[in-house]
Amino acid sequence: MIEFKNVSKKFKDVTVLKDITFEIEEGNLVVLIGLSGCGKTTTLKMINRLIRPTTGTITISGEDIAKKDPIELRRNIGYVIQQTGLFPHMTIRENTEIIPRVEKMDNEKITKKTLELMEMVGLDEEFLDRYPNELSGGQQQRVGVARAFALDPDVILMDEPFSALDPITRNSLQEELVNLQSKVKKTIVFVTHDMSEAIKIADKICIMDKGEIIQYDTPENILKNPVNEFVSEFVGKNRIWESPEYIRAEDIMIENAVSCVSTLSLNKALDKMRDAKVNSILVVDDKTKKMVGLVKPKQIAKVKDRTVPVKDIMVTDFQSAKPGDSIVDLLKVADENNISEIPVLDESGKILGLVTQNSLITTLSQQYFEDGEVL
Amino acid sequence: MNVLNYITNNSDQVLRLTLEHIELTAIAVGLAVLIGVPLGILISYFRKASKTVVGGANVVQAIPSMALLGLAIPLLGIGSVPAVVIVILYSLLPIIKNTYTGITSLDKGTLEAAKAIGLTKSQVLTKVQIPLALPVIMAGVRISAVTAVGLITMAAFIGAGGLGFLIFSGISTTNNSQILAGAIPAALLALLVDNLFSTIEKLVTPISLQQTGDASKEKLKSQRKIQKGILAVTAAVLVVLFTVTAFQGAGNSKETITIGGKDYTEQFIVVHLMADMIEDRTDLSVIRKDNLGGTQVAFNALRSGDIDLYLEYTGTIYGDTLGYSPNSDMVEVYETSKSDLKELYDIDVLTQFNYNNTYVLSVKPETAERYNLSKVSDLRDVADQMTIGSTLEFLNREDGIIGLEKHYGFTFGEEVGINGANKYLAIDNGETDITDAFSTDGLLKKFGLVMLEDDLNFFPPYYAVPILRSGLLEEHPEVEDALDALGEVLTNEIMIELNYQVDELQRQPRAVAREFLLEQGLIEE
Numbered sequence: 001m002i003e004f005k006n007v008s009k010k011f012k013d014v015t016v017l018k019d020i021t022f023e024i025e026e027g028n029l030v031v032l033i034g035l036s037g038c039g040k041t042t043t044l045k046m047i048n049r050l051i052r053p054t055t056g057t058i059t060i061s062g063e064d065i066a067k068k069d070p071i072e073l074r075r076n077i078g079y080v081i082q083q084t085g086l087f088p089h090m091t092i093r094e095n096t097e098i099i100p101r102v103e104k105m106d107n108e109k110i111t112k113k114t115l116e117l118m119e120m121v122g123l124d125e126e127f128l129d130r131y132p133n134e135l136s137g138g139q140q141q142r143v144g145v146a147r148a149f150a151l152d153p154d155v156i157l158m159d160e161p162f163s164a165l166d167p168i169t170r171n172s173l174q175e176e177l178v179n180l181q182s183k184v185k186k187t188i189v190f191v192t193h194d195m196s197e198a199i200k201i202a203d204k205i206c207i208m209d210k211g212e213i214i215q216y217d218t219p220e221n222i223l224k225n226p227v228n229e230f231v232s233e234f235v236g237k238n239r240i241w242e243s244p245e246y247i248r249a250e251d252i253m254i255e256n257a258v259s260c261v262s263t264l265s266l267n268k269a270l271d272k273m274r275d276a277k278v279n280s281i282l283v284v285d286d287k288t289k290k291m292v293g294l295v296k297p298k299q300i301a302k303v304k305d306r307t308v309p310v311k312d313i314m315v316t317d318f319q320s321a322k323p324g325d326s327i328v329d330l331l332k333v334a335d336e337n338n339i340s341e342i343p344v345l346d347e348s349g350k351i352l353g354l355v356t357q358n359s360l361i362t363t364l365s366q367q368y369f370e371d372g373e374v375l
Numbered sequence: 376m377n378v379l380n381y382i383t384n385n386s387d388q389v390l391r392l393t394l395e396h397i398e399l400t401a402i403a404v405g406l407a408v409l410i411g412v413p414l415g416i417l418i419s420y421f422r423k424a425s426k427t428v429v430g431g432a433n434v435v436q437a438i439p440s441m442a443l444l445g446l447a448i449p450l451l452g453i454g455s456v457p458a459v460v461i462v463i464l465y466s467l468l469p470i471i472k473n474t475y476t477g478i479t480s481l482d483k484g485t486l487e488a489a490k491a492i493g494l495t496k497s498q499v500l501t502k503v504q505i506p507l508a509l510p511v512i513m514a515g516v517r518i519s520a521v522t523a524v525g526l527i528t529m530a531a532f533i534g535a536g537g538l539g540f541l542i543f544s545g546i547s548t549t550n551n552s553q554i555l556a557g558a559i560p561a562a563l564l565a566l567l568v569d570n571l572f573s574t575i576e577k578l579v580t581p582i583s584l585q586q587t588g589d590a591s592k593e594k595l596k597s598q599r600k601i602q603k604g605i606l607a608v609t610a611a612v613l614v615v616l617f618t619v620t621a622f623q624g625a626g627n628s629k630e631t632i633t634i635g636g637k638d639y640t641e642q643f644i645v646v647h648l649m650a651d652m653i654e655d656r657t658d659l660s661v662i663r664k665d666n667l668g669g670t671q672v673a674f675n676a677l678r679s680g681d682i683d684l685y686l687e688y689t690g691t692i693y694g695d696t697l698g699y700s701p702n703s704d705m706v707e708v709y710e711t712s713k714s715d716l717k718e719l720y721d722i723d724v725l726t727q728f729n730y731n732n733t734y735v736l737s738v739k740p741e742t743a744e745r746y747n748l749s750k751v752s753d754l755r756d757v758a759d760q761m762t763i764g765s766t767l768e769f770l771n772r773e774d775g776i777i778g779l780e781k782h783y784g785f786t787f788g789e790e791v792g793i794n795g796a797n798k799y800l801a802i803d804n805g806e807t808d809i810t811d812a813f814s815t816d817g818l819l820k821k822f823g824l825v826m827l828e829d830d831l832n833f834f835p836p837y838y839a840v841p842i843l844r845s846g847l848l849e850e851h852p853e854v855e856d857a858l859d860a861l862g863e864v865l866t867n868e869i870m871i872e873l874n875y876q877v878d879e880l881q882r883q884p885r886a887v888a889r890e891f892l893l894e895q896g897l898i899e900e
Contacts, residue, residue: 050491071493071495073493074490074491074492074493078492079488085485086488087485087502087503088485088507088583089506089507089584098492098494099493099494102494102498102502131583157491
């Protein structure tokens with residue numbers, strides 16, 4: 001765990017960081033984001049003491065880094081920046097092995113580790129004897145990542161590593177980073193100014209402005225609950241449509257779905273639907289309160305004796321959704337089953353709400369209208 | 376063709392001087408690198424100091440090299456040490472500047488990455504900064520090395536040897552072949568050095584950063600192997616040559632003394648006359664350091680012990696070194712010189728030689744005829760129409776043109792300072808009308824000039840006289856006899872003839888001296 005406690009930084013008269021306190025949990029990928037000059041890079045570089053705080057303390061796993069030997073500290077923290085980070089006069093092998101070599105590690109171990117790293121970042125062995133300028137930008141960045149992992153550090157710092165790459169390469173590297181992170185579970189601190197990159201890769205996003213942390217939260221919360229105008233501006237109105245998986249059933253369902261107990265007579269059920277102007281009613285068990293079926297007026301119309309309870313004619317084979325299901329899942333269910341309404345049930349099967357045709361259309365249409373408040 | 380003849384006839388000398396030249400250059404540039412590169416690195420850390428250091432090196436380079444050489448003599452004496460020191464001073468600027476620029480202009484991101492991944496300061500320097508800056512640093516070294524090859528020719532001025540010796544001697548004796556025999560190898564050497572260093576420059580450029588053009592990396596690699604081979608062979612040859620020459624020097628077990636000489640024909644000859652006499656008549660062996668520049672250089676060299684003796688002139692000691700007003704009394708000038716030098720500098724003055732190398736105003740026969748000139752006082756009415764072309768020294772001396780004009784009561788129309796044999800060429804071309812010849816000068820005979828008699832006894836006596844550093848007479852009293860025997864024989868006529876042999880017939884001073892001594896029976900084969 002990396003902890004910032006009341007950290008400030010002044011360069012001469014300019015305050016670039018104002019009393020920052022936050023924690024980065026172990027195994028999390030945290031993205032620091034903000035406009036240029038917001039203090040995100042300063043914050044990152046403080047972690048390996050490239051920059052020293054003016055006041056405050058930074059601890060890693062409880063140890064104050066100011067009391068550690070900076071060289072040793074840095075060797076235990078991986079560091080990735082844009083392509084310039086590779087040494088142009090060294091081959092890929094030399095670049096990757098530079099720190100293990102100065103640490104005088106065993107030759108065989110180094111060679112073995114290098115091959116592992118190449119495999120990890122998806123580069124062929126033959127690249128080892130080439131020079132950085134013989135590689136594409138994406139390949140160079142892979143080498144940068146490999147080098148950062150050379151001593152198997154617990155913490156890795158990444159300073160806009162993908163920003164100079166073309167969008168396609170950037171996308172695939174972002175995906176690979178997420179995959180890699182899910183395997184190795186390092187603590188990664190990642191600086192970017194690209195919000196979609198942040199949302200895509202982050203466990204938590206730390207939005208900074210003018211040396212202060214404005215919001216430090218999960219991507220989903222930042223998208224749905226921006227703390228202020230700055231964050232929503234920064235995040236962008238329609239940003240959520242880049243990650244529709246964050247639009248969930250519970251966000252768009254109507255909560256007061258019309259329902260009745262299974263023992264209710266058909267007549268009464270019909271009255272209830274008429275009053276509420278709906279064309280279906282959800283049936284719940286009167287004892288367990290679990291949803292057990294669904295009745296539509298069409299079905300009642302076929303029955304002559306309307307004093308029988310709804311449970312005799314209700315459809316028990318119905319589609320339902322969980323509150324965490326995304327709009328993408330809902331649309332899929334609606335499409336595949338040719339239905340227009342999906343009840344949302346909790347784990348025990350009780351009704352939480354109902355996603356209707358109407359609510360789906362309203363939600364989907366919002367991305368095309370300026371003022372649409374999504375959720 | 377004459378040059379080729381000269382070089383083939385004197386191949387030993389040309390080869391030795393070339394080696395000396397290479398050796399001096401290598402030492403100077405090597406030391407300049409050892410000083411300049413660390414200094415350049417240092418000021419890249421302390422940027423505030425960089426302006427001062429680079430500025431200082433700039434100033435040094437702005438000082439004319441000859442002036443710097445002159446100023447160094449009182450501090451460092453003569454010979455290779457001051458020459459090398461001065462060439463180092465001159466070579467520093469490009470090395471410091473390029474090192475500084477090379478180190479400070481590296482990509483900031485690369486340097487930050489180096490620091491961030493946990494390299495120590497010295498590892499950043501040795502693994503990243505120096506390798507990346509090396510091509511720029513080497514470019515600086517290359518400039519220095521080429522400049523140094525040229526500058527080392529100046530070293531001959533203070534007796535450090537090298538190809539400059541041939542150039543200076545050639546200028547003094549109007550021997551163009553000799554000048555070229557020095558200049559051509561020096562120029563070739565400069566080109567060679569340039570080429571060699573450009574190869575090194577390419578070799579130290581990381582293969583990844585080299586402009587490859589069409590050549591593939593494989594091709595480059597094999598090319599590099601060949602270049603490395605060439606460099607290795609060159610280095611090996613140099614090492615062998617240096618060790619061989621060093622052993623040759625060390626192999627001499629005899630006691631040696633060093634005889635110095637100034638930078639004109641007569642002095643070249645007398646150095647060998649004195650040296651041959653001493654080597655024949657004593658057990659000493661002699662190092663001959665001729666071509667030491669003017670009086671100041673030679674005298675300082677004697678005081679500092681860089682040379683053991685040289686041939687001075689009584690008038691020069693009296694007027695220049697001791698600073699007395701001009702005096703035409705031969706005995707008084709000699710006695711005062713002898714006692715004062717002993718008292719002030721503990722320098723021994725031996726018996727004066729039989730020839731008097733004083734100033735003598737000379738004109739072309741046509742000029743003498745036109746103005747009816749035979750003695751200096753004849754110039755009174757015509758001097759203001761004449762241009763005198765004389766040595767810079769003569770122009771500025773109380774016993775030169777200043778006193779002369781006062782003494783005879785006339786003023787020359789124009790004065791032009793020309794050193795060495797060029798003043799004879801000037802009078803021969805008609806650019807000047809009259810010159811201050813030396814009365815033993817072979818060029819008088821060569822150019823057929825008419826000497827004007829000093830009828831009012833203005834010019835002081837300039838009898839040749841050996842002067843010895845303190846202590847030499849006690850250590851080797853036998854030197855005095857050898858030199859006395861030589862002094863008796865040398866008259867003005869003989870000196871004119873010997874000078875003529877060298878200046879006009881372009882013979883080697885050493886050969887002329889030896890031949891004369893053998894003819895006279897003063898030494899044996």
